[in-house]
Amino acid sequence: MDEIVDKAALTAASKPTPNAQLKRPTREQAEAAVRTLLLWSGDDPSREGLLDTPKRVAKAYSELFEGYGQDPHEVLGRTFEEVAGYDDMVVVRDIEFHSHCEHHMVPIIGRAHVGYLPDGRVLGLSKIARVVDIFARRLQTQESMTAQVADAIQESLEPRGVAVMIEAEHMCMAMRGIRKQGSTTLTTTFTGAFRDEPAEQMHFMSLVNSAKK
Ligand SMILES: [Zn+2]
Incomplete structure (x- = not known):
């Protein structure tokens, strides 16, 4: 029971x-x-x-917290651009967001990196950032938010796989002295081919990390 x-x-x-x-x-x-x-x-x-x-x-x-009133599936829509022949990875990097932890209602400040492997169709690039924002504007744990962004894209677009990596600083830790300021938490969620094929995962990670100096 x-x-x-x-x-x-x-x-x-x-x-x-x-x-x-x-x-x-x-x-x-x-x-x-x-x-x-x-x-x-x-x-x-x-x-x-x-x-x-x-x-x-x-x-x-x-x-x-306006994300509670917004539906990510509505934003992602049911119509997608058909792209015959393009099936390489699409990665949108460094999507900045502000959220709040569900334990203390204190800010989580971070960046999301989202990749997917198209299966004949792609998303408008701004839609990925909108979806991150919808989930950010709710009370969150970083782990849930990472999974929610991946699941929403997987369910709407039905690509061969989705990869989401979030790096964020939790003010509830920084301000309360539990952790040093500036330390970040990393979370990842992989679906489909990203989950099943380590090479795709590594490709995603290398594209995300190539942005950093
Ligand atoms: Zn907290």
Whole structure:
């Protein structure tokens, strides 16, 4: 019984979709929550400099987390450019993103590198960056985000394989002194031919690393 519950939870975690069942609070309730956090931090929400802060924070949250209202499959679309004869690797490197860790709601700042092996059709290049951004604008773990970007592209485009590498700095570690500032975490997800053929994986890694000095 427990196992079934765990599997369901795992599926939900790997593919977070906006949950229509959740009742969102009103903006006023969100602002009241910010005032509570200001008090919890030890400051006075009624002092002049903080008067508009709850309103600003609520507004900022709707931008920073707008990924919940966006569907990566819609962005990737159902129509793709047909490219007869081109089946070499496509790599988009250094897609900068800002996300927030789901454990502390503190920024994760990083770059994503995405590659795929076309199977007769390709994506508009800007779409890959949009998909990274949608998943970044949700609460994340770096591992989940890496898998989510790979899965979304794999499911929509159905290429021969997808490779995603994310390098990011976690402010919850840097700021709380758990790790030295500037240390990054690397995560990778490989699907299809990237998972099955080490040579394709190495080719992807060498293209990603060739960008660095
Ligand atoms: Zn954290």
